[in-house]
Amino acid sequence: MLRLFANRNDACSRFSGVQHCLMCNWRVNAFLIICLLTITPRLLLAGENELLAVINEHQPLHQKFIAQLKSDLKQLGAENVHIKVIALNDWQPDIMKQFPLTLMLGNRATLKLSQEKFTNPVLFSLVPSETYREIMTSTALCQTSRCGVIFIDQPLNRVLTLTRLAMPELETIGILHDHAATERLSALTSLATKHHFTIERQQISDNDNLIYSLSRVLQKSDVLLSLPDPDIYTRHTVQNILLTAYHYRKPVIGYSHNFVKAGALFAVYSSLPELSRQAAETIDGFFNKHAGLPAIQYPRYFSVSVNRMVAKSLGIKIDDEITLLKKLKAATHE
Amino acid sequence: MGSSFLVSIRTRCFWQTIFVIIGLGLTISRASAAAGDSLPLLSESDFFADIPVVLSATRLQQPVNEAPVATSIIDREMIEASGFTEIPDLLRLVPGFQVSYDSGHVIAAGYHMLSDRYVRHQQVLIDGRSVYSPLLGGVNWADLPIVMDDIDRIEVIRGPNAATYGSNSFLGVINIITRHASQDRGNHVKISSGTNNYGNAIYRHGSSIGNLDYRVTVNYRQDDGFKNRYDGKQVRVVTTRGDYLFNNNDNLSFKLGYSGGPREEDNGLYPADTPHHLSHTTSQFQQFTWHHNQSEHNEYQVQVYHNFSQNEDNYPGADNNSNKTERMEVELQNQIEINNKLRVIWGGSSRVDRVASLLWLGSTDFQTNNIKRLFLNTEYQHTQKTLINAGIMYEDSNTAGSNYLPRISVNHQVNRNNNLRFTISKATRSPVLFEQAPYYGGNFKNVSNLKPERITTYELGYLANNNKRTISLDTKIYYDDIDNLINYTSHVSSGSIQYYYFDNFDHANIRGIETSLTLRPTQDTRIIANFSYTKINSTANTVNSKYNISFPQHLFNLLLIQKFSHQYKGSLGLYYRSETKPLARTSSDPILLPPYTRMDMRLAKELKFHGIDSELSLTIQNTFNEVPVTRLMNYPERRAYISWQANFK
Numbered sequence: 001m002l003r004l005f006a007n008r009n010d011a012c013s014r015f016s017g018v019q020h021c022l023m024c025n026w027r028v029n030a031f032l033i034i035c036l037l038t039i040t041p042r043l044l045l046a047g048e049n050e051l052l053a054v055i056n057e058h059q060p061l062h063q064k065f066i067a068q069l070k071s072d073l074k075q076l077g078a079e080n081v082h083i084k085v086i087a088l089n090d091w092q093p094d095i096m097k098q099f100p101l102t103l104m105l106g107n108r109a110t111l112k113l114s115q116e117k118f119t120n121p122v123l124f125s126l127v128p129s130e131t132y133r134e135i136m137t138s139t140a141l142c143q144t145s146r147c148g149v150i151f152i153d154q155p156l157n158r159v160l161t162l163t164r165l166a167m168p169e170l171e172t173i174g175i176l177h178d179h180a181a182t183e184r185l186s187a188l189t190s191l192a193t194k195h196h197f198t199i200e201r202q203q204i205s206d207n208d209n210l211i212y213s214l215s216r217v218l219q220k221s222d223v224l225l226s227l228p229d230p231d232i233y234t235r236h237t238v239q240n241i242l243l244t245a246y247h248y249r250k251p252v253i254g255y256s257h258n259f260v261k262a263g264a265l266f267a268v269y270s271s272l273p274e275l276s277r278q279a280a281e282t283i284d285g286f287f288n289k290h291a292g293l294p295a296i297q298y299p300r301y302f303s304v305s306v307n308r309m310v311a312k313s314l315g316i317k318i319d320d321e322i323t324l325l326k327k328l329k330a331a332t333h334e
Numbered sequence: 335m336g337s338s339f340l341v342s343i344r345t346r347c348f349w350q351t352i353f354v355i356i357g358l359g360l361t362i363s364r365a366s367a368a369a370g371d372s373l374p375l376l377s378e379s380d381f382f383a384d385i386p387v388v389l390s391a392t393r394l395q396q397p398v399n400e401a402p403v404a405t406s407i408i409d410r411e412m413i414e415a416s417g418f419t420e421i422p423d424l425l426r427l428v429p430g431f432q433v434s435y436d437s438g439h440v441i442a443a444g445y446h447m448l449s450d451r452y453v454r455h456q457q458v459l460i461d462g463r464s465v466y467s468p469l470l471g472g473v474n475w476a477d478l479p480i481v482m483d484d485i486d487r488i489e490v491i492r493g494p495n496a497a498t499y500g501s502n503s504f505l506g507v508i509n510i511i512t513r514h515a516s517q518d519r520g521n522h523v524k525i526s527s528g529t530n531n532y533g534n535a536i537y538r539h540g541s542s543i544g545n546l547d548y549r550v551t552v553n554y555r556q557d558d559g560f561k562n563r564y565d566g567k568q569v570r571v572v573t574t575r576g577d578y579l580f581n582n583n584d585n586l587s588f589k590l591g592y593s594g595g596p597r598e599e600d601n602g603l604y605p606a607d608t609p610h611h612l613s614h615t616t617s618q619f620q621q622f623t624w625h626h627n628q629s630e631h632n633e634y635q636v637q638v639y640h641n642f643s644q645n646e647d648n649y650p651g652a653d654n655n656s657n658k659t660e661r662m663e664v665e666l667q668n669q670i671e672i673n674n675k676l677r678v679i680w681g682g683s684s685r686v687d688r689v690a691s692l693l694w695l696g697s698t699d700f701q702t703n704n705i706k707r708l709f710l711n712t713e714y715q716h717t718q719k720t721l722i723n724a725g726i727m728y729e730d731s732n733t734a735g736s737n738y739l740p741r742i743s744v745n746h747q748v749n750r751n752n753n754l755r756f757t758i759s760k761a762t763r764s765p766v767l768f769e770q771a772p773y774y775g776g777n778f779k780n781v782s783n784l785k786p787e788r789i790t791t792y793e794l795g796y797l798a799n800n801n802k803r804t805i806s807l808d809t810k811i812y813y814d815d816i817d818n819l820i821n822y823t824s825h826v827s828s829g830s831i832q833y834y835y836f837d838n839f840d841h842a843n844i845r846g847i848e849t850s851l852t853l854r855p856t857q858d859t860r861i862i863a864n865f866s867y868t869k870i871n872s873t874a875n876t877v878n879s880k881y882n883i884s885f886p887q888h889l890f891n892l893l894l895i896q897k898f899s900h901q902y903k904g905s906l907g908l909y910y911r912s913e914t915k916p917l918a919r920t921s922s923d924p925i926l927l928p929p930y931t932r933m934d935m936r937l938a939k940e941l942k943f944h945g946i947d948s949e950l951s952l953t954i955q956n957t958f959n960e961v962p963v964t965r966l967m968n969y970p971e972r973r974a975y976i977s978w979q980a981n982f983k
Contacts, residue, residue, distance in 0.1 A: 107376070169801055
């Protein structure tokens, strides 16, 4: 029944979105009235197993994620959980009241929600930990409601463990950071000590001295560990960073598969299916297993990517991706 | 040595150039200062965004322990620490290389040189563009439109590698690689001044417009050449490089350059009654390289370039040594990783070399050499520890006919830190246009059908390093069998007219051992030491072919780089060669040059004021003023210069 409504709802929105010149047509008017009548009770009568997913309609990544999530839920046997997808632009805080759980994708949704008051549980996904923490500390988000989040990025410990496994002789790790990264830095420094690394860091104040700062860091370290930061690592600067690091014959540790494809030596990352699988398990746990909503989750499923060509060119002997992943899982008990 | 009047004009000219350059720099820097926007928070797209493939297979340097032929790298740190002011001097940092000056602006730098001042047995490429002179062979180093500060690294292949680079990659290949345009941001100024009227001013501006990264470098440099000679030079260079990213898979790199300036000419090269005069040289090039990533494992590259240079040397009473040379080439290359074990690079090119020279070729009309090439190189990982490189080049040219140039090598990893390499490689050197159709004022006649010179090399290499890679050793022993060596001799015809002619007279073999040791005991210290033993055997015994003694048996060099506290950096270079008798051009016996040691020192300090990063340095060359005798009695007495460089927005 709900499925039928959902379909009809889609048809309505598609239809109503098409032409207002047809408004004079009584059939159209009648249809629109029926549409309205069907939507309203549907919202009021949102099933207890219905998940509201708020996506950024301009982000193809989100659509892929939802498609994957649907199939993951099916695979988990959680067919009873239905997903109602709405675009971020159409989203109103009141809608959430009708759904036992809302899934918010991406940092734009998180930002928008942070300005609203809401009471029902929310699961955030595809959100970087840095962004989430920044929003949490500066807003009242999640103070009146239960929140859970699945971060998109990897825990630092996992990254450093992999670095140690991949490069056993490594001593000094260079990093570039901006002025706002102090909290992350202290966490990194203490973790680095645990893994017997020394951290060489350089603060970036603007774009133009990036290469100069990078050169300084590279001269004093064995590797550049890239910590995701939109002020430092952009599509354009990554090119300079990789070229400059290569110029110093120092490898870069990336944070995404594409970064490794572009020329970073290796990265631990979670693919979209890996992130959606974890989201599906969390949603299934919430609806069907009364498992609650864990407040913070780092990616449970992850992959390791190695650029063999770069390793070869820099004369670095490194295990293959499968071996490294196996070792990493064993070392972090995951 | 120029007159005092000339000196004062040049000194004024040098400082005027500096002011113009700085003014230009400030104008550009002001114009580009209005940029910068605030970026949003880190988002999910940062983790999934497509990024262009930056370190593609064609841009990556083959690791030394997997290269099919012994390879040395001169990197930026070495370039700066050496304190050298001329690019060919950098080759002193490579085992088996000798660098000598025929005059202040004619430099002979070569590997196991079997030649006179025109080092014809090695290929020189700048970003894949050949600058080997089609008229006389060798490279006119002082005329190249390139600024040393724009060089990222120099890869030197020690041994023939014609399968990859074609003919003339005979004894070695020198690959000069300039920095990507995105690596130069803002403004860079460098001013140097020193003894011997040495002056060097460089201004570089680098920026980006949308997806285009670009840089422009202007350079003026001058010196007085050698003591007691009239062989100074002034060089003006403008170069630009742009790297444009169409999308994640396509980029276009363009490079343009111009170099020109007067050269002082005395009778060092010419007959004794040649008056002192000036010659004028201009060189320019245009180069476009399009790179396409079909996939991660399949890359295409198309390159087109054009070189043109002109030498105006037509002083009354001296030989008219004016000439024009031109080269155009188009090349296609495809690099495919077929599977984890097999990588293939194949491609082809078409090149035209054109030369007009009244003195050397007897005509102001252009003479042409067309060269067509097809090549295939494969790299096969036979087992986890054994890598096989096999390649072949087919080349057809007007001067050398059709030739197949093969190479095979096996690299075996004994264990994690020890590698062995065995290589057999064949190469040819095509006759240059002067050898093919010699004239030289009517003194030469073209009487024989010259064949290309041929070499077969057998090389055994051993490479080792410690676990931490703070020590690395690269040794090779080799045997070169060289046939068809081209030389000239005189002939007296029945009418008592004497003339010279070229023919494939000689045979030679070279045996030797070369070692390169690099130490990095701490992050602040680096030591590079190179040694070579070279033994040439040849039955040839004409004046111009006494190969046996033409190259020093022992060469040793050492570069020590040390960083100190308070932003001080020091370096020390030591260059030794044993006695030698370089090939002479005169009828007398070659001059014996006794053993020679040269020591260079450099001290630099980084300074920061008003947000500008700068560096002040003092370089002393030939510190102990050891007076060497080089082939033309050139005395590079102790020289010193001060240099200041700054980077600013």
